[in-house]
Amino acid sequence: AQTVTQSQPEMSVQEAETVTLSCTYDTSESNYYLFWYKQPPSRQMILVIRQEAYKQQNATENRFSVNFQKAAKSFSLKISDSQLGDTAMYFCAFTPYGGSQGNLIFGKGTKLSVKP
Amino acid sequence: EAGVTQFPSHSVIEKGQTVTLRCDPISGHDNLYWYRRVMGKEIKFLLHFVKESKQDESGMPNNRFLAERTGGTYSTLKVQPAELEDSGVYFCASSQDGWNTEAFFGQGTRLTVV
Numbered sequence: 001a002q003t004v005t006q007s008q009p010e011m012s013v014q015e016a017e018t019v020t021l022s023c024t025y026d027t028s029e030s031n032y033y034l035f036w037y038k039q040p041p042s043r044q045m046i047l048v049i050r051q052e053a054y055k056q057q058n059a060t061e062n063r064f065s066v067n068f069q070k071a072a073k074s075f076s077l078k079i080s081d082s083q084l085g086d087t088a089m090y091f092c093a094f095t096p097y098g099g100s101q102g103n104l105i106f107g108k109g110t111k112l113s114v115k116p
Numbered sequence: 117e118a119g120v121t122q123f124p125s126h127s128v129i130e131k132g133q134t135v136t137l138r139c140d141p142i143s144g145h146d147n148l149y150w151y152r153r154v155m156g157k158e159i160k161f162l163l164h165f166v167k168e169s170k171q172d173e174s175g176m177p178n179n180r181f182l183a184e185r186t187g188g189t190y191s192t193l194k195v196q197p198a199e200l201e202d203s204g205v206y207f208c209a210s211s212q213d214g215w216n217t218e219a220f221f222g223q224g225t226r227l228t229v230v
Contacts, residue, residue, distance in 0.1 A: 044119065045221040091159065102149040102211045102219035103172065106159040
């Protein structure tokens with residue numbers, strides 16, 4: 001079975017500092033997509049960053065970057081220069097390549113609080 | 117452009133009653149997905165529509181759940197009769213194409229069965 005594990009239920013970070021959220025996954029697929037989604041309080045979930053497994057280069061979106069270790073099946077999210085608006089639930093998700101990017105397998109989420 | 121919208125945002129019903137959740141996808145998005153998050157657990161896939169057809173309903177928990185997407189536009193998810201374990205947040209998402217395109221999520225409907 002394909003699973004996604006987020007081992008940190010809650011984390012906090014001081015504004016302007018850097019924080020890393022962990023995610024591991026289990027799959028027998030060789031090609032797949034990995035995602036980090038962010039859900040701010042009382043708002044919809046939005047895509048933060050996406051990584052295609054066949055690409056060795058780690059994806060980056062402004063202050064958000066990932067450390068993708070395919071052999072270790074690890075996909076961590078680094079948030080640099082944390083801002084108060086980064087406070088949210090963060091979900092790691094997976095889908096096999098060639099399937100629908102809406103058919104996602106999610107982790108339980110990490111609640112991140114950015115403190116002033 | 118409007119995003120994915122879900123109605124209602126909250127619903128509290130008694131065990132045994134019926135509730136209907138609605139999802140309006142982004143205009144032009146053929147793919148529509150339903151997910152559910154039970155408190156403290158993962159967000160779980162329920163089903164996937166392509167236009168009005170059910171592409172994958174492998175995640176539907178039991179026959180008390182009925183999803184429809186008449187005309188390939190908005191979708192409804194009906195729970196009848198509701199049980200306590202149905203409580204959770206129900207998310208809807210839509211995407212333009214099946215794969216290689218981003219799925220956009222609604223805010224979710226928080227369902228509480230008492």
